[in-house]
Amino acid sequence: MAVGATAVAVCLGIPASAYDLRITLAQTNDDLAQALKNASLLVALQARDTIEVQDIIATARADYERIVTALYQQAYYAPVVEIRLDGREASSLSPFYSPKSIEKVEIRVKSGRAFRFGRASIAPLAPGTELPEGFAPNQPAKVDVLQETVDAGVKRWRAVGFAKATLSRQNISARHQQGALDADIRLAPGPRLTFGRLSVTGNQAVRTKRIHDIAGFPEGHVFSPDELDRVATRLRRTGTFRVVSLQEAEQIGPNNTLDVTAQLAEAPPRRFGFGAEISSLDGAGVSGFWLHRNLFGGAERLRVEGEVSGIGGQTAGTDYRLALRFDRPATFNEDTDYYIATEVERLFEENYTSKSFEIETGIKRYASEQREYSFGLGYRYSDITDAFGQHSYAILTAPTSATFDYRDDPLDAKSGFYVKANVTPFFALRGTDSGVLSKLDLRGYKTVGAAEKLTFALRGQIGSLAGPDLSTAPGDFLFYSGGGGTVRGQKYQSLSVDLGGGNIVGGRSFMGLSAETRYKITDTIAAVGFYDAGYIGTEAFPDGKSGEWHSGAGLGLRYNTGLGPLRLDVAVPVSGPGDNSGVEFYIGIGQSF
Numbered sequence: 001m002a003v004g005a006t007a008v009a010v011c012l013g014i015p016a017s018a019y020d021l022r023i024t025l026a027q028t029n030d031d032l033a034q035a036l037k038n039a040s041l042l043v044a045l046q047a048r049d050t051i052e053v054q055d056i057i058a059t060a061r062a063d064y065e066r067i068v069t070a071l072y073q074q075a076y077y078a079p080v081v082e083i084r085l086d087g088r089e090a091s092s093l094s095p096f097y098s099p100k101s102i103e104k105v106e107i108r109v110k111s112g113r114a115f116r117f118g119r120a121s122i123a124p125l126a127p128g129t130e131l132p133e134g135f136a137p138n139q140p141a142k143v144d145v146l147q148e149t150v151d152a153g154v155k156r157w158r159a160v161g162f163a164k165a166t167l168s169r170q171n172i173s174a175r176h177q178q179g180a181l182d183a184d185i186r187l188a189p190g191p192r193l194t195f196g197r198l199s200v201t202g203n204q205a206v207r208t209k210r211i212h213d214i215a216g217f218p219e220g221h222v223f224s225p226d227e228l229d230r231v232a233t234r235l236r237r238t239g240t241f242r243v244v245s246l247q248e249a250e251q252i253g254p255n256n257t258l259d260v261t262a263q264l265a266e267a268p269p270r271r272f273g274f275g276a277e278i279s280s281l282d283g284a285g286v287s288g289f290w291l292h293r294n295l296f297g298g299a300e301r302l303r304v305e306g307e308v309s310g311i312g313g314q315t316a317g318t319d320y321r322l323a324l325r326f327d328r329p330a331t332f333n334e335d336t337d338y339y340i341a342t343e344v345e346r347l348f349e350e351n352y353t354s355k356s357f358e359i360e361t362g363i364k365r366y367a368s369e370q371r372e373y374s375f376g377l378g379y380r381y382s383d384i385t386d387a388f389g390q391h392s393y394a395i396l397t398a399p400t401s402a403t404f405d406y407r408d409d410p411l412d413a414k415s416g417f418y419v420k421a422n423v424t425p426f427f428a429l430r431g432t433d434s435g436v437l438s439k440l441d442l443r444g445y446k447t448v449g450a451a452e453k454l455t456f457a458l459r460g461q462i463g464s465l466a467g468p469d470l471s472t473a474p475g476d477f478l479f480y481s482g483g484g485g486t487v488r489g490q491k492y493q494s495l496s497v498d499l500g501g502g503n504i505v506g507g508r509s510f511m512g513l514s515a516e517t518r519y520k521i522t523d524t525i526a527a528v529g530f531y532d533a534g535y536i537g538t539e540a541f542p543d544g545k546s547g548e549w550h551s552g553a554g555l556g557l558r559y560n561t562g563l564g565p566l567r568l569d570v571a572v573p574v575s576g577p578g579d580n581s582g583v584e585f586y587i588g589i590g591q592s593f
Contacts, residue, residue, distance in 0.1 A: 019056065021046055023107045032074055032111060039063075039070035042083075042105055056102050060090035063107070071111055075140045077174050077181065078112040115141040118180035122153055124187060129156040141181035146172070150185060157189045161222040163248065163258050164190035193223040196249070196257035198231075202264040206240060210298035214238060215262065216334025223258055233369055235262065238329050239291075240299040242267040269294045277484075277588040283313020301327040310348065313492075317348025327364075335366045339376075347476065350493050351504045352386035354476045360399065372403045380426075384475035387503035393431030393474050399424040407445065411564035411590050414455050418443040428468075435467015437477050443593055453520040459593045461486075463510035466540040470497065470505060478506025481534030481550065484586050486512050488532050489552025489571030494578060495536045497547070509542035511535040514593060518558070528556035530569070530592070550576020552584075556592075564590045 021042060025033055037043050041059045045051060060083045071079045083090040084106045086099070117139050122131065131152050134145040150167050157165030168188035174181050198217040200208050215231045218224075228246050235244045243265035253259055274288040289305035307321040323343040331338035340361040347354045362376025376399045383392040401422045407413035424437040440462040447455045463479045470478075483492035496504045516530040530553065537547025554571030567588045573580040586592075 019046065019051070019102050019105050021105045021107075023109070025109050025111065029111075032071075032076075035070050035074055036067055036107075036109060039066045040107065041066060042107065053099060053102055056105065057085065057090065057093060057097070060085055060105065064091060067107070067109065071109070072143045074111075075114045075116070075142045075181075076111040077115050077141075078176055080108075080110040080112075082106075082108040084108070113179045115174060115179050115181045117141045117183060118175060118178065119182040119184065121183070122149055122185040122187065124189065125153055126156040126160050126162070126189070128160075129153060135183075141183070146170075146183060146185075149183075150187075153185070153187050155225075157187065158223070158225055161192040161194075161224065162189040163193045163223040164252065166190070191252065191256045193252065193256050193258045195219050195221055195223055195227070196253045196259040199259065199261045200264065201261060202243075202266070204266055205269065205294050205297060206264075206266060206299055207297050210330075211235070211262065211264070214299060214330040214334060216330070217260070228260070231260075231262075234330070234334055234366075235264070237366070238293070238299040239301065240267060240269075240293045241265065267293060275589065277309075278585075283309070283318075284311040285309035286311070295326075299329055301325075301329075303327075317353075319348055320346040332363065337364045337366075338362075339364060349480075351480070351496055351506065352384055352475050354382050354384045356380065356382035356476060360397070362399070370404060370406050372401075372405075374399070374401045376400075382474060382476055386475045387499055387505045388471055388475075391431060391475075394429040395426040395432065395434075395474070396429065397424050397426045407443075412558075412560070413443075413445040413457070413591070414447040414452065415445050417445070426467075432472050432474050433468035435465060435473075438462075438464040438466075455518040455520075457514075457516040457518060457591070457593065459512070459514040461510065461512035462542060464541045465508040470508065470538060473508065475505070478508065479510035479536060480506045481510060481512065481536050483584075484588070484592070486532065487534040487550060487552045488530065488569055488586060488592070489554055489573045489584050490532075490534070490550050490576065491578075491582075491584075495534055495548060495550045495576060497536065497538055507536035507538055507547060509535075509537040509539050509547065511542045511544060516592070518591075524560045526558040526560070526565070528558060528569070530554055530556065530571070531574075532571075548577055550578075554584075556586075558591070561589075567592065 023036060040063050042063055045055065045059050063083055064081055067081050068079060085102050086104050117137050120135050120137055129152060132145050132148045134140065134142065135149040154165045166188055168186040171184040172181065195218050197219060198212065198215060200211050203211060214234055216234055217231055218227050221227065232244050232246055235241055241264050245263040247261045247263060249259040269292055271291045271293065272289060274286065276286050278284045285308065287305065287307040289303055292302045294300065295302045303325045305323050309319045311318055321343065323341065325339060325341040328338045342359040345356050358378060358380045360376045360378030362374060364372060364374045366372055378397040378399060380397055381394045399422065401420065404419040407416040407418050420441045422439040426435060426437065428434045442460040444458045445455060465473060465477050480493035480496050481487055482490035482494035497507045498504055513533045514530065516528055518526055518528050520526045531551065533549060533551040535542055535544055535547055535549045537543065539546050551574040552571050553574050554569055556567065556569035558565040558567055567590065569586040569592065571584050
C-alpha cells in the first residue's frame with residue numbers, strides 16, 4: 001500500500017523498557033494515534049519484564065495487520081505502514097534472522113486521507129429497518145458502520161420471520177482520487193418460516209415432557225428471535241439448568257418450518273448458602289438455606305430457610321424464623337408457577353413479642369423478564385403481647401403483589417428503577433377486624449459523567465393498614481421506623497406511637513425516604529453518602545402531618561466482591577423525638593437498596 005504523503009512526525013511518548021518504541025504519524029490526529037496505540041501488540045509487549053528477541057520480531061510482523069485493521073476502522077483505506085527494528089523493515093527480515101538484541105523499534109504510519117461514503121445502498125430491506133445514521137453519502141466510511149448496516153438489515157428480516165436472512169453479496173470499491181468509498185450491499189431474506197419442533201438434549205434427571213411444558217415452545221407460530229429468547233429465559237429461571245443453549249436447524253424443514261434444539265446441562269440438584277449481617281445496635285444476624293432444584297423430576301424447587309437475628313443486640317431479644325416453600329414451574333401455562341409456603345416465626349421486639357404461623361398457596365405470573373405478578377390465599381395465626389396486653393388473632397389472607405424491576409444490576413444498580421407493590425386484604429376469623437395491609441417500595445438510579453463514577457439512588461416506601469384501629473389491629477402488621485432498612489442512625493424501631501404511660505405500639509401508616517450518592521473511587525472501592533427519613537402515624541394512610549418524623553445520615557464504603565458489594569455504613573441521628581446522640585454501624589452484602 002502506498003500513497004503520496006509527506007510525513008510530519010507526531011511522537012507518542014511511551015516509556016522505554018526492553019526497547020525504545022516510537023510511533024510516528026503523517027497527520028496530527030489524537031484519536032487515530034490512540035487507536036493505533038491500542039491496536040499495537042508492540043506497545044503491549046513493552047510492558048513485560050523480560051522480552052525475547054524473537055518475540056519482538058514475531059510481534060512486529062503481526063502488527064502490520066492489526067494496525068491496518070485499526071486504520072480501516074477509522075476510514076483510512078490507503079495507508080502506508082512501516083515497522084523498523086533497529087532500522088530494518090520487519091516484513092523483509094529473513095526467518096533465520098536472530099540478532100542478539102533489538103534496541104530501537106519504530107512504527108511509521110502514513111494514514112492518507114479519510115474516506116467518506118460515495119454511494120451507499122443496501123437492499124432489500126424489511127419494513128421498519130433502522131440503519132445506522134453513518135451509512136449515508138459524505139459520512140465517514142468506517143468498517144464498523146458497514147458491519148452494523150448488514151447486521152441491522154439481517155436482524156430486521158429475522159424479526160419479521162425470515163430466519164435464514166443473510167448477506168448475499170457486497171460490492172465495496174474505493175475511489176482514491178476522490179477519497180470516496182462506494183458500498184452496494186445485497187441481502188437474501190429467504191422464505192418466511194414458522195417454528196417446527198423442539199428437540200431436547202443433555203437432560204438427565206429432568207423429564208423431557210416437563211421441559212417442553214416449561215419452555216412453551218411456539219410450534220407453528222411465525223419465527224421470532226424474541227420468542228426464542230423467551231423460551232431460553234423460562235428454562236433458565238427454573239434454576240435447574242446450568243447451561244441453556246437454543247440452536248436453530250441449519251436446513252429449512254418441510255412447509256418452511258424451522259426446528260430448534262435445546263442443548264441443556266443440569267445444575268447440581270442440591271444447593272445451600274448462608275448470610276450474615278451485623279449492626280452495633282441491632283446485633284448480629286445469620287441466615288441459611290437448603291434448596292433442591294428438581295424434587296420430583298419436573299424442575300420443582302423446595303427451599304428451606306432459617307434466620308436468627310438480634311444476637312447480642314440492644315433490642316428486646318433474639319428473633320427466630322423458619323420457612324419452607326415449594327414451587328412448581330409452568331403449572332397452568334409456561335409463564336405461571338404454582339407455590340405453597342409456610343412459615344413459623346418468634347419475634348422479641350422492643351415494643352412487642354409475637355409467635356406466628358402462616359401458610360399460603362398461590363400463583364406467580366411472569367409477564368416479562370422485568371414484570372411479575374402474584375396472587376395467593378392463606379391463613380395466619382399469631383399470639384402477641386404488646387401495650388394492649390396479650391391477645392391472639394386468626395385471619396384469612398389474599399396477598400397480591402406486582403413487581404417491576406428495570407434495574408441494570410439488582411445487587412449494585414447504576415441505572416433504572418424498581419417498583420414493588422403488595423396489597424393483602426384479610427378476613428378476620430377472630431381477635432381482630434377485617435382490613436387491608438398495603439406496602440409500596442419505589443427505587444430509582446441514575447449514573448452521570450462520562451466515566452460513570454457517580455451514581456444517585458433514591459428510595460421511597462409507603463405502608464398502610466386500613467380496617468382495624470390500633471387497639472384491635474394485628475400487632476405484627478403495625479409499622480415502626482428506625483435501623484437498617486428504614487432510617488440508619490436511629491435506633492431500631494425507635495419511632496412508633498406513644499400511648500402514654502410508657503406504652504408504645506406501632507403505627508397504622510409509614511413513610512420512608514432514602515437518598516444515596518455513590519462515588520466509585522477504584523474498580524473495587526466506592527464511597528457513599530446517605531440521608532434517611534421515616535414517618536409513623538396513627539392514620540390508615542400516611543399524610544405526613546398527623547404523626548412524627550425522624551431522620552439519620554452518614555457515610556459508607558462499598559467493596560466490590562464480584563458477587564455484590566460488601567457494605568459498611570456509619571450513621572448518626574439527625575432529627576426526631578427521643579435521644580439523638582450516638583453512632584450506629586451497619587455491615588452487610590449488597591447495596592442498602
